[in-house]
Amino acid sequence: MAETRGGVCIVVHSHPDFSKGGGELAAWRQFEAMRAAGRRVTFVGACEVGSLYAETRPMETVVPFGADEYVFSFAGMTEDRLAWEDPFRRDTLVQFLAGLDCEVYHFHHYWRLGVDLIDALMEARPDARFVLTLHEMLAICLHHGQMVKTRSRELCRRESPLRCLACFPDQTLERFAYRKATLMAVLSRFDSVIHPSDFIRDRYRDWGLTTPRDPVIENYLGDAMLAQPRIPGDPAAMASRFGFFGQPTSFKGLDVLLRALPMALRGNPDIVLTIFGAEREDALRLFPTLEPMIEAAGPSLTFAGRYDPLDAVELMRSVGWVVVPSIWWENSPVVIQEARRAGTPLIVSDIGGMAEKVLRDVDGLHFKRAAPVDLARVMNQAARPEVRAALGASVRDVMGREEFLAALDAAYAPRPPRLAGAAE
Amino acid sequence: MAVADETLQLGLDCVAELPGRRVLALGWAIARAGEAAELSVQAGEIALPILHCGFHPRSNLAAGPDAVAHGFVLLLAEPEAAEGNSAGPSGPATAPEVRLATGPALRRSRLRDTDLPGDLPRALAEAPEAAFALLRDAGANPELDALLQAGAPPFGAFAEVLARLPAVRGRAVEGAPPLEELEVLTSAAGELLVVLRAGAPLPPEARLEVALLGLGGARAVAVPLPPMRTSLLPQALVAYGRFDPAWLDRLVAMELVAMVQPAAGERLHLRARPRPAATPDFLDAICRAAPFAEAATSAGLAVLRQVIAWREASFLPTLASLAVAPGPAGADRLPRIGLLLGADEALAARLFQVTAAEFERRCEQLLILGEAAEEVAQPFLRRGRLPVLLGAEALAALREAAGRAGILAVDAAGFAEAVGRNRPEDAFAQSLGAPELALLLALHATAGAETALADTLARLLRQRRAAPGTGGFQPVQRGWSSPHAAAAVNEHLARLWAAGAGAHG
Numbered sequence: 013m014a015e016t017r018g019g020v021c022i023v024v025h026s027h028p029d030f031s032k033g034g035g036e037l038a039a040w041r042q043f044e045a046m047r048a049a050g051r052r053v054t055f056v057g058a059c060e061v062g063s064l065y066a067e068t069r070p071m072e073t074v075v076p077f078g079a080d081e082y083v084f085s086f087a088g089m090t091e092d093r094l095a096w097e098d099p100f101r102r103d104t105l106v107q108f109l110a111g112l113d114c115e116v117y118h119f120h121h122y123w124r125l126g127v128d129l130i131d132a133l134m135e136a137r138p139d140a141r142f143v144l145t146l147h148e149m150l151a152i153c154l155h156h157g158q159m160v161k162t163r164s165r166e167l168c169r170r171e172s173p174l175r176c177l178a179c180f181p182d183q184t185l186e187r188f189a190y191r192k193a194t195l196m197a198v199l200s201r202f203d204s205v206i207h208p209s210d211f212i213r214d215r216y217r218d219w220g221l222t223t224p225r226d227p228v229i230e231n232y233l234g235d236a237m238l239a240q241p242r243i244p245g246d247p248a249a250m251a252s253r254f255g256f257f258g259q260p261t262s263f264k265g266l267d268v269l270l271r272a273l274p275m276a277l278r279g280n281p282d283i284v285l286t287i288f289g290a291e292r293e294d295a296l297r298l299f300p301t302l303e304p305m306i307e308a309a310g311p312s313l314t315f316a317g318r319y320d321p322l323d324a325v326e327l328m329r330s331v332g333w334v335v336v337p338s339i340w341w342e343n344s345p346v347v348i349q350e351a352r353r354a355g356t357p358l359i360v361s362d363i364g365g366m367a368e369k370v371l372r373d374v375d376g377l378h379f380k381r382a383a384p385v386d387l388a389r390v391m392n393q394a395a396r397p398e399v400r401a402a403l404g405a406s407v408r409d410v411m412g413r414e415e416f417l418a419a420l421d422a423a424y425a426p427r428p429p430r431l432a433g434a435a436e
Numbered sequence: 437m438a439v440a441d442e443t444l445q446l447g448l449d450c451v452a453e454l455p456g457r458r459v460l461a462l463g464w465a466i467a468r469a470g471e472a473a474e475l476s477v478q479a480g481e482i483a484l485p486i487l488h489c490g491f492h493p494r495s496n497l498a499a500g501p502d503a504v505a506h507g508f509v510l511l512l513a514e515p516e517a518a519e520g521n522s523a524g525p526s527g528p529a530t531a532p533e534v535r536l537a538t539g540p541a542l543r544r545s546r547l548r549d550t551d552l553p554g555d556l557p558r559a560l561a562e563a564p565e566a567a568f569a570l571l572r573d574a575g576a577n578p579e580l581d582a583l584l585q586a587g588a589p590p591f592g593a594f595a596e597v598l599a600r601l602p603a604v605r606g607r608a609v610e611g612a613p614p615l616e617e618l619e620v621l622t623s624a625a626g627e628l629l630v631v632l633r634a635g636a637p638l639p640p641e642a643r644l645e646v647a648l649l650g651l652g653g654a655r656a657v658a659v660p661l662p663p664m665r666t667s668l669l670p671q672a673l674v675a676y677g678r679f680d681p682a683w684l685d686r687l688v689a690m691e692l693v694a695m696v697q698p699a700a701g702e703r704l705h706l707r708a709r710p711r712p713a714a715t716p717d718f719l720d721a722i723c724r725a726a727p728f729a730e731a732a733t734s735a736g737l738a739v740l741r742q743v744i745a746w747r748e749a750s751f752l753p754t755l756a757s758l759a760v761a762p763g764p765a766g767a768d769r770l771p772r773i774g775l776l777l778g779a780d781e782a783l784a785a786r787l788f789q790v791t792a793a794e795f796e797r798r799c800e801q802l803l804i805l806g807e808a809a810e811e812v813a814q815p816f817l818r819r820g821r822l823p824v825l826l827g828a829e830a831l832a833a834l835r836e837a838a839g840r841a842g843i844l845a846v847d848a849a850g851f852a853e854a855v856g857r858n859r860p861e862d863a864f865a866q867s868l869g870a871p872e873l874a875l876l877l878a879l880h881a882t883a884g885a886e887t888a889l890a891d892t893l894a895r896l897l898r899q900r901r902a903a904p905g906t907g908g909f910q911p912v913q914r915g916w917s918s919p920h921a922a923a924a925v926n927e928h929l930a931r932l933w934a935a936g937a938g939a940h941g
Contacts, residue, residue, distance in 0.1 A: 095786045099818060131790040186781050186849050193855035194787040200858050220858050 018115030019052035020424065025124040027057030027083050032321055034346040035147035038208070038231035039120040042420070045232055045413050047080070054112055058124045059083035073104045084108075086124050093124045094150075094195070102129050110136040116424045118143040119202075123150055127198040134201060143423050144199065145206040145229075148343055151195040152219045154180055154188075158263055158340045159215070165339065167363065167381075171219055196220060204423040208344035209365040215341075224427050229419040230411045233349050237325050238413060242355045247401035250332030252282040254359070254391060257324065257334060257347045260290045260298050265337030265361065267299045268384050272337075273309050275388035280395045285335075286314045288327055321346075328354035332404075333394050336360040336370075339382045344369060349410045357403035359390055375407045443468040443503045446536040446543035450559035451552045452593075454511075455586060458487070458579070461510040461547065462559055462566050465536050466499045473538045477512055477547065480530030487511040487579045492569035495703060507566050510534065511579055557587055561596035564705045568695045570594075571647035574658035581658045584649075590656040591649075601693065604708040612696075612704055614638070614671075619721050620692045621713040624881040625751070626681030628661065628710065629743075631721050632673040632696060643697035644673040648710075650687040659683050659690065665746070667739045674722055676743050678750075681881060684712075685832045714887045716912045719743065719925045723917040737920055744928045751882040752935045758875040759938030772867075773837055774799030774822075775830075778848045778890035779806030787852055789815040794860055796821045799844055803830035805889055806848065838874035842867060845876075845897075847890050866897055875936050883932035885912045899937055909933045 024039040036057065046053040056074070065071055066087035077083045084105055088098030096102035106129055109117065117133065117140055119125060134142060150157035152171045159168040162179040173188045196219075199205065204225040207213035213228055260266040266287070276283050287295065292315045296303055306313060319327055324347075328334055334351035336342070341364030348369045351358050358376035360366035370376045377394055380386040393399060411419075445466040452460045467473035477484040488511040499505035514532075532547040553559055560567040571594060574580035584592040591598050602610070607617040614636035621629045630646050644666055648659040664677035673696075683690075690710045697703050713721070722743060723736035774795050776788075785808070788795075792815050795802055802824045804813050809826045816824045825833050837843065845866045854863035868876060880892035899907045909930035916922035 090786075095789070128786065128789045135793070184781070186852070187783050189849060189852040189856055190781060190783045190787050193852035194790060196858055197787065197790045197855050197860070220856065222858055 019054060019113050020046065020116045020118055021054045021056060021109065021112050021114040023109065023117060023119045023125060024055070024057040025121040027055075027059055027077065027081075029077075030057075030060050030083075034231070034344075035121050035145075037234075037321060037346060038145070038147070041232050041234035042118075042416075045235055045416065046420075048235055049413070049417055051417075052114070054080045054082070054114060056082045056084060056109065058086050060086075063087045073101055074108045082108075086126075089124065089126060094122065094126060095128045096126045102126060102132065105129060106132045106136055109133050114140065116141045116143060118145070118424075120145045121147050121150075122195070122199070127195055131198050131201075134198075141203045141424060141426065142201070143204045143206065144202045145208065145231075146212055146216060146343075147208065149212065149215055149341075151192070151199060151221075152215060154183070154191070160263065160340045165382075167341065192219075199223075203427055206423055209368050211341065211365045211368050212343045225423060227419060227423055229416065229423065231344055231346065231349065232413070232416045233346070233353055233410050235413060236322065237350070237353055238410075240325055240353070242353070242409065243329065244355055244404055245329060245332065247332070247404055248397045250404070251397045251400035252280060252284060252395040253330070253332040254283065254285045254335050254394075255288055255328065255331035255333065256285065256337070257288045257319075257328065257350070260287075260295050262298060263338060263340040265339045265382065266290070266295060267302060268337045268339065268382055268387060269335055270295065270299070270302050270305050270309075270313075271384035272387035272391065273313060274305055275385060276391040276395075277309065277312055279388065279392040281312075283391060283395055284312050284314070285309070286316050286331060288316045288319050291315050291317050324350040325354045328356045331356060332400050333376070333391075334358045335387075335391075336366055337379075337387060338366060340364075342366050348375075352407055353410050355404060355407055355409075357394075357400065357407045359387070359394055371408070373403070373406075376403055443500060444473070444536065444538055444541050444543055446534065446545050448534060448545045448547070448549070448552055449563065450554065450556060451547055451549075452554050452556035452559070454556075454582065456582070457514045458582070459512040459514050459547070460556060460583070461512065461534060462507070462563060463510070463534065463545065464494050464497055464505065464507050466497070466503050466505045467536065467538055469502055469504045471538045473536055475508060475510070476535050476537070477510065477532055478535055479532040482530075484532055485513045487513055488573065488577050490569045490573050492565045493703065494565065495701065507563065507569075509566055509570055556583075556593045557596040560593060561600055564597055564601065565695070565703065567594055567597040568645070568647060568693060568705055571649065571658065571693055572645060572695075575648065575660035584656050584658060589654045590651060592655065598691075598693070598707060601705050601707045604706055609706065612698070615696065615698055618694065618706055618708050619724075620694075620708045620710040621718050621721055622684070622690065622710045623713060623715060623718045624681065624684065624884065624887075626679050626684065626881075627718065627747075628664070628675075628677050628679060628692075629718055629721055630664070630673075630675040630692065630694065631724070632694070633725060634671045634698070637670050638668060638673065639699050640668065641697065641700040642668055642673055643695075644675050645695040646675060646677075647693045648679065649691040649693065650683055651689045651691060652687045656691065657687075659687075665742075667742070669735045669739065671725065672736070674739050676722075676746070685828060685835065712887060714884050715882065715929060716885060716914055716916075716925050719928070720914075720917050720921050723921040725917070733918055733920065736917070737924065740921060740924055744924060747882070748928065748931065751878075751932060755875070755878055755882065755932055755935040756938055758871065758878050759936050772799050772801075773833070773841055773843045774802040775834065775843045775845045776802060776804045776812070776848055776851075777806065777845060777893055778850075778888060779804050779809045779812040780848070780888075782808045782811040784808060784848050784852065785811045785814055787855065788812055791851075791855060791860065792816055792819055792822075794864070795846075798864055801825070801833075803833055803843075805830055812848070834873070835877060837870075838877050839870050841873070842869045843873050844868075845893050847894060849890075850894075866893070868896075872896070872900075879933065879936050883929045883936075885929065895933070896936075899933065907937075 026036040028036045028040045043055040062085040066085040074084045088101035148157040153159045173185045176188050205223045206229045208231045343365045358370045360370045361381040362378040363381045377390050379390040448463040450462040490509045491506045494507040497505040533544045536543045587593045588595045604618045607619045609615045614634040616635045617633040619631045648661045649656045650659045664675040666675040692708045694706045722740045813824050851863040884892045911926040
């Protein structure tokens, strides 16, 4: 596939200098990789700090932030950040974007960008091609895009107005219909929609989204991480070391892991667990009832606090297993990519993007989602050196830069002209 | 209180000068019962033209056992020669006087008596029976409508009396037992239903009369109202009548003034705001009883059936004619009018922001109806590529287009559903030709199940799509006063819809 000749504008829901979520990091790493490959690329990211400032004081909507980098204020958007209340500010941003010398607009996410902005830009630049990377399922699910039921925390497998009403009884069927239609009307107009996993692609297809192209392209981990050597650890030493990486939100399943730990310790007292990304207080704030388990774990449990994402791969090499116990589906967790890059096998919940990205008995092991007993069983299994040795040898690396750029070029390519009467 | 000790008496309470050389006289007369009495106005031998003469009861006037007492209102045109007792071309003018004659007996009262009050608003406030009679008659007599135009807006000469009348909030009538509720409903077909409910049986002398005022501009107007058909139920009075539905487009609100006689010799006047109602709600009100009152099922149903019979006599031929009326030649080439119905949710504005082009491509004008029409219109107005009309203006445009131009009807929720399925074009498949638009409006006015036009459209389209033998009227589900009322109204609606279905059956 020939590389895109014209410029590419990457429009993102946040600049990673202000927020380091998976989506914005993936967008930023794409920007760096394209720039390093000599592509013409511009990065335009939302800026929360600037938006808060702009709520009360005059400020330019778009501010240069580096070479080919801009940040913008999303002050003037609706509370759910899916549309603009202030059409003037929206149109200011549209005019800026439309004036950029590019032939492809690649959006990462639509939250904090606004589907009305995308629509207006499509109208202003009918000559350009539009590409979207979907990082989560916000269009499908009002519950933060988690597809987890609000009351029972059960998994939701399919959107429908009545199912959504069960989660949000204060809403109306009409409001769900308007929300879906608004998002569908814009998302379906993209030339390509990139999904970082088969799982999320299937969910959007089930939801009804059809676009001319909807490839699965894994998020790129970045040149810096790709450059790091992949050094296999000593299975005997690493087998009983487990690590959790990430912020302890209610969907990440840290509580499941902390409940599993005492049970796993009964089977193997050598097991140690390190929580990267949270302090003990952070965990107790979210799960106060887990204090007895944390106390009981004693020196087998360590809270390592926040870490720099750039250090993730190195930190993952310090543990024998990376545990991803999320109770929601996940899409394409960057933690899994980082672990695979590090050569550290994983233990993951057996659902969604986790089950897809961690092939059982190749990249790691699966346990029954939200089941501490099963997680404890799998941790005891994993703590055997021969299991760690086998999976440490088979865990796959992540996508390389050339493969990633080629996949992007295919997504950016002009759509072939359709023959008259031919089906889409 | 005036005391009459003779059988022929005449008195004036107020004589007011009005613009346009008009004079309004309020007075009273007592005459022997059973004898013809004649009221006239004379200036010497010249009879002054009486533009309006109305009589009303005078509860504060005691007549003898063989006499009857009435209040009266006279509207006179004052001739040039009679003005100010000045000399006219035919000689010296004589002061005009009101005369009451029975045979040779005659009573006179000077119209220009300097002691007579001339403050009409105050005089009407002190004589609500006279004021009510004038309001009731004003709809049919433009000369009386002028009384609303003189004095403080919006009610002119009636400002004081209306301010003093108890206003019914909601339906509850307070402080007038046994009366409990006054419900006033209008239909889109120009029907007026007034139901006065009591907590105890009403006597045969119970009466109910109404006058209807319209509020649109700065001044109220009297809405012409043919005589109402009033029925007495055991514990209710029901009055049904019709006015020109075109008033509904011209007015922002209506004001009803009711004269209620709950028993012989007792009268009170009430004000109430009519509430627009869909046909089922409108008709079921006939059978509803006051809270804790005994439901008069059979009597209420009899009145309901009578009203239904009147409606069908009037509406069935109209609907049948619309069902078979051919559209004007070349209707398809007329500008396409988009009709966006059911715009009730402000969130919908977001959807139309990103889909406005779909409408701009297909329509040359867009009419938006619904509770959130203002918000929904904003994206179209901001883009400025499609003329947009809302609310009453949209309805007026729709009526104007009926029978003349086709419309592209889009139900907002249905559009969302189609876009959600990624098939927005499906929502634009509901085009109505000119005759169908006229039929839609007529069906909505006479047989609409909901106040929202979207429901009537959905029913019409369902009927149009239905296979032969299917697509009958879907009964209206609501909190009916009784299953019998539900059956009567649903059967009635089904007959009206069937009449309208002739063109598509």
